[in-house]
Amino acid sequence: MRPTQAPYPLTRLRRTRRSSAIRSLVAQNSLSPADFIWPVFVREGNDVQEPVPSMPGVMRRSVDRVVEAAREAHDLGIPAICLFPYTDAANRTEDCAEAWNPDNLSNRATRAIKDAVPDIAIMTDVALDPYSDTGHDGFVRDGEIVNDETVAALVRQALSQADAGVDIIGPSDMMDGRIGAIRDALEQQGHHDVLLLSYAAKYASAFYGPFRDAVGASGALKGDKKTYQMDPANSDEALRCVARDLNEGADMVMVKPGMPYLDICRRVKDAFGAPTYAYQVSGEYAMIQAAAAQGWIDGDRAMAESLMAFKRAGCDGILTYFAPQMARALQS
Ligand code: PBG
Numbered sequence: 001m002r003p004t005q006a007p008y009p010l011t012r013l014r015r016t017r018r019s020s021a022i023r024s025l026v027a028q029n030s031l032s033p034a035d036f037i038w039p040v041f042v043r044e045g046n047d048v049q050e051p052v053p054s055m056p057g058v059m060r061r062s063v064d065r066v067v068e069a070a071r072e073a074h075d076l077g078i079p080a081i082c083l084f085p086y087t088d089a090a091n092r093t094e095d096c097a098e099a100w101n102p103d104n105l106s107n108r109a110t111r112a113i114k115d116a117v118p119d120i121a122i123m124t125d126v127a128l129d130p131y132s133d134t135g136h137d138g139f140v141r142d143g144e145i146v147n148d149e150t151v152a153a154l155v156r157q158a159l160s161q162a163d164a165g166v167d168i169i170g171p172s173d174m175m176d177g178r179i180g181a182i183r184d185a186l187e188q189q190g191h192h193d194v195l196l197l198s199y200a201a202k203y204a205s206a207f208y209g210p211f212r213d214a215v216g217a218s219g220a221l222k223g224d225k226k227t228y229q230m231d232p233a234n235s236d237e238a239l240r241c242v243a244r245d246l247n248e249g250a251d252m253v254m255v256k257p258g259m260p261y262l263d264i265c266r267r268v269k270d271a272f273g274a275p276t277y278a279y280q281v282s283g284e285y286a287m288i289q290a291a292a293a294q295g296w297i298d299g300d301r302a303m304a305e306s307l308m309a310f311k312r313a314g315c316d317g318i319l320t321y322f323a324p325q326m327a328r329a330l331q332s
Contacts (some may be wrong), residue, residue: 020176031304033077033330036278037123038323041214042066042109043086054210054268055282056289058321060086063109069324070117076327080121080168082319083109086215087130096131096139100156107164123197124161126154126182127173135212135221137228138171146227151178158182162191170254172199174228183249189308197277198250201238201264204229207257207283214282238264239271246274254319257281259306262313269314278310300329 005011016026043050045062052058061069085105091098098104110122127137128150134140138150150173158169169186171178179198186194204226212218230237242253246294253272255264256279269276288306292299303322310318320326 004060014054029308030313031307031326031330033323033327034079035307035311035317036078036323037082037319038073038078039070039082039084039319039321040066040069041084041086043103044088044105052210052214054213055286055321056215057325059287060214063112065106066109067112067116070113071313072118073324073327074117074120076324078120078323078327078332080123080139081113082125082170084125084211084215085109085130089216092131092133092220094133096128096153097176099128099131099153100160102160102163105159107160110164110166111163119168122165123168123170124166126158126161126169126171126178128153128157129217129221130215132150134222135217135219137225138175138312147175147177150175151181154178155181155185159185159189159191161187162189162194166194168195168197168252170197170199172202172256174199174202174225177248179245179250180248195251196249197252197254198242198245199279200242200245200250200253201261201268202229202254202256203232203261203330205232205257205281205283207260207281209283210286211282214329232260235264235267239267242268242272242274246272251275252277252316254279255315256319257284259284259312262309265310265313265315275316276314277317277319278313278315280306280310280318282321285321304329 003327041060043060043062046064048062049065050060052060073081082108106124113122129137129158136145138145154173161169179196247254252275254277255261255268258278258280265278288302291297303326307318307326
């Protein structure tokens, strides 16, 4: 539907751009701290905060420091924090058993945050890559990433996270059938209110590079993830993934990466009207930070513009490493 439009000079489109007051009156989208989920990296130790070199401004934090970060996020009006463990090498094994250890790093951080900052929502990641010696999200058998055996392990991982008290479980592994299997298990165990935010349309992307450094998986990863993550050439397949995951019991869905896949965000939102999120991934963050550090772009403006793009594309929220920085900018 295109509204009729009087010809120039009856219509001058510049009229609605002429002052900041008028521009804000006609603005169709806005950003708020309530739009953000903040991904944070957790490591062992006490009172440690260690920079991730490929993600300037991002830290790996010990549990006590993650609790501080959660408090800061809550004070800024950020509703949710997403935990990613940086697992010690000794806990990366072929059977990935650390993934469902009730006392693993992610579960300890969950309990500590729930104690100290009960009102912030906690999201965790379901996938085997932080715990495997191969860097893959699933078990590798004879060179293949096996689906069904992996799903059984993901269910154990998800249940241990629910037992620790997380609000939102984010399966990021791209195995088939995992949403249904996790949903069934959660229902059976009485975890009726735990949300599933499915990484439904997750692409095999070069933009995850800095994240794999941050969680210590880059060295280990042999090969690529193309047999389970999506081909960047495809768009219809993303809709099939989302439809499948919603049918299996996902409450919210994600498109990942973000900026190169805004067309997918829009298609998903239009087709399903479900709560839809984009992940502005590590490589997107690193590019903006690197160019800003060189003085080649204005970092604050590029941050705000990149995040607004997700709202314009129909997303209800964004997972972004910029969450606290953008929330602070919105306050000032
Ligand atoms: C692992 C996982 C990845 C990210 C989130 N969960 C990496 C991967 O699939 O290799 C990427 C996040 C980012 O790049 O910021 N299952």
